[in-house]
Amino acid sequence: MSPLTVHHIGYLVKKIEKAKDAFLSLGFQVEQDTLRDETRKVDICFLCKDGYRIELVSPYAEDSVVSGLMKRYKNSPYHICYETVDFDAAFADLTANGYIAIDTPTPAPALGGRDVVFLSSAVAGMIELIRP
Ligand code: NI
Numbered sequence: 001m002s003p004l005t006v007h008h009i010g011y012l013v014k015k016i017e018k019a020k021d022a023f024l025s026l027g028f029q030v031e032q033d034t035l036r037d038e039t040r041k042v043d044i045c046f047l048c049k050d051g052y053r054i055e056l057v058s059p060y061a062e063d064s065v066v067s068g069l070m071k072r073y074k075n076s077p078y079h080i081c082y083e084t085v086d087f088d089a090a091f092a093d094l095t096a097n098g099y100i101a102i103d104t105p106t107p108a109p110a111l112g113g114r115d116v117v118f119l120s121s122a123v124a125g126m127i128e129l130i131r132p
Pocket of ligand 1: 009
């Protein structure tokens, strides 16, 4: 397996601006302010604290990719994103080891257009893989 490095924790929130303010009060700083991902129909911002990066993700439409998860989880962390120098090899290794791709690698506007893909494991839950 190509070594994986944690890039961020994805955190579902209902109201992104209020959530951002709450995290700022906890000492987080804005790394990238709110951007709209029109493919996934979510608003996203990145915050950092103590070397940890979190991604606030908030659906703005009923048919966003996370609307179903939001109903189930409310405000909650819901994925860990990993980056790796060899995206294609890591993707192949993961899918050969029980991870099911939820979508196909697609550019993420909030990550500078880098490809991301989501995978789900029956034992490890949902992860995201990002192309370097
Ligand atoms: Ni993410």
